[in-house]
Amino acid sequence: MEGKELLSVVELFANEKDINKEIVFEAMEQALASATKKRFEDEEPEIHVVIDRESGDYQTFRTWLVRADDEMAILGSELTTEEANEVDPSLEVGDTHKELVANAGFGRIEAQAAKQVIVQKIREAEREKVVVEYEDRVGTLINGTVKKTTRDNVIVDLGNNAEGLLPRENLVGREIFRINDRIRALLEEVRPEGRGPQLLLTRTAPKMIMELFKLEVPEVSEEVIEIRGAARDPGSRAKIAVKTNDGRIDPVGACVGMRGSRVQAVSNELNNERVDIVLWDDNPAQLVINALSPAEVASIVMDEEAHTMDVAVAEDNLAQAIGRGGQNVRLASELTGWNINIMTLEDADARREAEMGQYVEQFMEWLGIDDELAGVLVEEGFTTLEEVVYVPREEMLAIEGFEEDLVDALRERSRDALLNLELAREEKLEGREPAEDLLTMEGMDRATAFKLAEQDIRTMEDLAEQAVDDLLDIEGIDAERAAALIMKAREPWFAE
Template sequence: MKSDFYAAISQIAAERGIPRESVQDVVEQALISAYRRYLGSNPPPVDVKIELEPNTGRIRVYAEKQVVDEVMDDRFEIDIEDARNVRADVEIGETVYVESTPDDFGRIAAQTAKQVVLQRIKEVERDHIYGEYFDREGEIVTATVQRTAKGNVILEVGRAEAILPQKEQISHDNYRHGQRLKVYLMEARRDDPRGPRLVASRTHKDLIKRLFEMEVPEIYNGTVEIKSIAREPGLRSKVAVHARQEGIDPVGSCVGMRGIRIQNIVNELNGEKIDVVQWGADMRVFIANALSPAQVVEVHLDEGEKTATVVVPDKQLSLAIGKEGQNVRLAAKLVGWRIDIKSASSLLEEERAAAEAREAAASEQMLQEAALSTAKVETRKVRVDSLVTYQGRQYGPLPVELIGEEVALRAAAQKLNIYFNDKLIASYIIDDEAGDSDETDTEA
């Protein structure tokens, strides 16, 4: 017949839902602690082994003792003759394991090990409960709301508890006791000082991805791929999808017949709007799709700056931008480019203004060239300070290698142009306050 001791271990294991071997290991460790206490305060280092016979309930303690020729303390030492009964080839100075079970050790063990056993069983139970979640980080789990504490929501996940921090909560969610919801297991920590810890999220963008995997078989089996997600939790999300297999409509697969698939996800997120758009290798096409439901006329790309200028019909401008810029902001996050939205009429006005500016610049250039062609040419010698004098004012400095050389001056449209060997080397704005005096030459 199995002992009451064995039955007690089995009962604890069954009640706590943990393996019997784990409970037995805990008990053995507690008995080792009890024996060390029996040795008194500050004993020398002694290795101790426990032999626990579940069928009989008998406990044997084996302690490491040093072999000596004269025993001073039989708790830690053993005579050479006695030691050779344990191991025939032992020598003085070596150690052997000797059964050292104290009298009435069962009662001593029960008194000293009780709290250790209870504490360790709690730890084993907690590790066992949380153990199944340490490999599920990044997955969706179904949780039940238990209570709120300092703004955090405490969730029940199976027999474990998870915390939903305030920053990971959707602002308009109302968390009620007993409410069931799906959360993203963001973090599963075994080494937290407070014990195993599960941290959940309702705002993580991968929650969207996991919900699509649950609702859309084509995503789960890989024939449709989610390429990117942009999300403003509780308000709106954009999901770019791509079909890996020809003949499959990726957007239609995600929406489902009569919108049932996407509606299930929206309901789980308490009404958060979700736009499913088709991903495209052509960035122009992808950006146009990302701005859905707005229609796009054309897209201009600046590859170097990763900036896109998107032209939309005038009536579509507010739709493309969205409320408080939400639509274009999410589209930019989805594609990873900066997006500037312009209406067709504003683009035409900008192009017209640019054309007028170009024409004005060309006309001014023609006038300057005409004035220069008829302007009087004067010569000056460059001074030692690299300056030249014109109408009583000095202009420069000119390159030092021109000191002492003659240069040609031609004034037109309030600008003084200086030439050397018929090549323009400098231009200066003529000072209106210049005097009437002039110098035809300057000493080098």
């Protein structure tokens, strides 16, 4: 192959595939080296070809690596020190000896081998180009044309030799696409490795509906309105929470559009998926109330520790609040991030009375007071002895009918009750008390040590072997404190 002819081949491939000429040159060099190797039947030579980028002329070199005497030299590509001295006395271990050899003839077989190498290199270059072009577009909408449909996937032509894979399970409802149909989907993942389509698409992700509203609502794309969250039951129903950064703009109205035009456009794109637009609120309870719309909430009780909310609604609102198959409450839970329990007002009242009755009985037993006084404490929000002891004295004096003597007596009895409960716990643990090293460990207090002992964590070594999740069920220990205690218990390990 003449130099000018080689340059024309490089030019052709580079322009046709829209890739860097250097990639084609490297592929040609590899192909020519492969053709040259075939001349050496009984050896595995190391061949390198260098093409002049200006003239197209090329030279072929054979190289040998000099090995130490105690290492086995590979025939054809490595030399022992003795062989190296015969070739060039200046060669040392680790040096490379290079010789110019005749260029390979470029017949039909060599041309075919070269073509395979070039095609493989071009494919690799095209895949790399796709990765570079799309890796920053993950989570955004992609437009394309249906190229092929199979039982499990839809192959989408995105142009410029890029293809997207849209699995059937990532379609909305019972969508059917045919070849050459225009399609819009969210780019979920870019796969740099592997064969076949590299771009994984979806139409079911919550982010898809957020991106569609960016297209339809200028205020969202301009960040005047924020979409703070989305939850979907693809093809059936979705909820999004919106917030305005400009008090003059109604975020819900802006997303709905004139006569519902904007939300309808999004719904049409998603196979008529119904979209509820709710107002975002930084108050979690109010956000849950908004998310359950159109159902009306009568009362709500939030348990921050369990991250749940008990929501009470009127009997005639119960079905609407739950939704068909639990859809409404499920989407509201996903949108807000809270576990929502829906119940009737009657059930909520019964549960509240049962809980209050339990707290009243506990105060009567712990403090030796009558049910009327215990009931007042519970109605004022007291549920534990610790609250009676540590709530500011002024707050208790503000309760109607609570004089100084009564408040001081209640606080003193609460302290005694706490001490008695702690002693009872220690007696129960007799024979399983926390070890001295755990009791005196930095950051440890006596109450926590005994709570750990109840879980058979009696020594620093026992504590060091725990994971953070193992301690979260223990009263008074959160993830941060659990991690700190475990790391302190493990300090002797690192010292050793």
